[in-house]
Amino acid sequence: DVKVTQSSRYLVKRTGEKVFLECVQDMDHENMFWYRQDPGLGLRLIYFSYDVKMKEKGDIPEGYSVSREKKERFSLILESASTNQTSMYLCASSLGGNNEQFFGPGTRLTVL
Amino acid sequence: GQQLNQSPQSMFIQEGEDVSMNCTSSSIFNTWLWYKQDPGEGPVLLIALYKAGELTSNGRLTAQFGITRKDSFLNISASIPSDVGIYFCAGPEWNYNTDKLIFGTGTRLQVFP
Numbered sequence: 001d002v003k004v005t006q007s008s009r010y011l012v013k014r015t016g017e018k019v020f021l022e023c024v025q026d027m028d029h030e031n032m033f034w035y036r037q038d039p040g041l042g043l044r045l046i047y048f049s050y051d052v053k054m055k056e057k058g059d060i061p062e063g064y065s066v067s068r069e070k071k072e073r074f075s076l077i078l079e080s081a082s083t084n085q086t087s088m089y090l091c092a093s094s095l096g097g098n099n100e101q102f103f104g105p106g107t108r109l110t111v112l
Numbered sequence: 113g114q115q116l117n118q119s120p121q122s123m124f125i126q127e128g129e130d131v132s133m134n135c136t137s138s139s140i141f142n143t144w145l146w147y148k149q150d151p152g153e154g155p156v157l158l159i160a161l162y163k164a165g166e167l168t169s170n171g172r173l174t175a176q177f178g179i180t181r182k183d184s185f186l187n188i189s190a191s192i193p194s195d196v197g198i199y200f201c202a203g204p205e206w207n208y209n210t211d212k213l214i215f216g217t218g219t220r221l222q223v224f225p
Contacts, residue, residue, distance in 0.1 A: 031211050
């Protein structure tokens, strides 16, 4: 079974703090994705990576950056957290070629 | 751009009833995926469809890839309380070989005992 884990289930941070969200997958998947999910707005893609050190912007990259130094790990970074970044953050990975993405359990981030 | 319209937005049903929901696209898809998200959790892949007309089952769930390749359907038979959650359809974005997906807006299912 594919396993995607996220470093925290719940996180509370203060405005202006630097925030790291970590995602690890154990199935040697090529692609990894970061989404945020907000009521009424569905799943929105922030960034994705199709290879180590490769990244592409998704639909809403502003205020975020990512890092993929190893194949199994994809980090989402909020350089200076703001209250409008309070959300559910979901990481996913896929093997490549069959479109099937597998999601982690999510991190609910609250920025005060 | 590509869009996925999912209906209904929400459903409130009695335990034991059958459920139908669908997803339509403004463009042709070569893959349809159905996910379920439990409250507070990440989406879980239920069924993947790869061929027009394909009908695939996973327990009480059955999904179909529409013949026009612009729609897909998910049916749940004899619903139970643990079917509660949000069901999403998804399909691949154009011209991408990186498994980038477009997601529907979801159907929220509530099951009453």
